[in-house]
Amino acid sequence: MTFNLRDDAIGRWRIVEGHGSCSLVLQEGERSLSQVDCQHRLGHLADIDVELPFMCFVGLSEREEMVVFGIINGKAKGLSNSLLDFHDAQLCADLATEKPELLVALHLKNEPSSPWYNRLDLGGVRVSGLDRCASLRTMQKASRILVRRLKPRSAEEVARLSREFWIAVATVMPEAFSKPRRSLVTKGVGVYALTEIAADIVAEGGVDARMDARSFAVALAEFAADLDWTNSGPLAGLGGEGGAKKAAEILRSSRRRPALRLVHG
Numbered sequence: 001m002t003f004n005l006r007d008d009a010i011g012r013w014r015i016v017e018g019h020g021s022c023s024l025v026l027q028e029g030e031r032s033l034s035q036v037d038c039q040h041r042l043g044h045l046a047d048i049d050v051e052l053p054f055m056c057f058v059g060l061s062e063r064e065e066m067v068v069f070g071i072i073n074g075k076a077k078g079l080s081n082s083l084l085d086f087h088d089a090q091l092c093a094d095l096a097t098e099k100p101e102l103l104v105a106l107h108l109k110n111e112p113s114s115p116w117y118n119r120l121d122l123g124g125v126r127v128s129g130l131d132r133c134a135s136l137r138t139m140q141k142a143s144r145i146l147v148r149r150l151k152p153r154s155a156e157e158v159a160r161l162s163r164e165f166w167i168a169v170a171t172v173m174p175e176a177f178s179k180p181r182r183s184l185v186t187k188g189v190g191v192y193a194l195t196e197i198a199a200d201i202v203a204e205g206g207v208d209a210r211m212d213a214r215s216f217a218v219a220l221a222e223f224a225a226d227l228d229w230t231n232s233g234p235l236a237g238l239g240g241e242g243g244a245k246k247a248a249e250i251l252r253s254s255r256r257r258p259a260l261r262l263v264h265g
Helices: 038-044 062-073 082-093 100-110 137-151 156-173 186-204 213-219 242-256
Strands: 001-006 011-018 022-026 033-037 053-060
Touching: 001 062, 022 082, 033 062, 033 156, 053 062, 082 100, 100 137, 137 156, 156 186, 186 213, 186 242
Parallel strands: 001 053
Antiparallel strands: 001 033, 011 022
16 A cells, blocks of 8 residues: 655644654544545445554655655556556646547547547546447547647647547447447457548648548548448458458548449439
């Protein structure tokens, strides 16, 4: 268990030095210790009278506490990478500069107009198989594609473009979000492949193009809605970096293929 004695709690705790040792004295009835990494264990032991070993820092700020939490849990088995990313975002003084891809992913998660609003998995509840949607970590990696390919646009502009693109995806393929179990659009392979297509569409519009959901939807409607996004379609079984690249090429090939249209004479 890991605690911290914050400076703002001085007066509620004191350290008494002895002969070759020291003692920590806490003021009774006051909350003196900040819980850095022990919440679950303390919750289960609240009504048990037992002595436990612990580690205690002195004078860490809240930001430093979060750094310590990340270090302790960074390699912890079972702790979600997305949850660590979320904590990491709180530590960045300038997220747009330090981790622009995380800014983009968090914008998609936190912006009410985004179809990903509160839907990116942070790893709190394990969901497996086709019920699982993309995680914050997955979206962060996908957003790195946009940040890299859309330079020199700012992180804020990339975030806006990403949001507008996914609004268009939800417009053209609404069942991908209303019934995500049946669609690979919201799974990792779909997110990576569609992000590549988003970058393609923006690049085709030129540096000065002001892309919005409507313009993205026009481009997507030409091919995306007709593609089989289920586990029986062309993206089935694709995974990993190689699978994502292959999926992107499948989408690009679908875009290049002229659509057949019925003409009534």
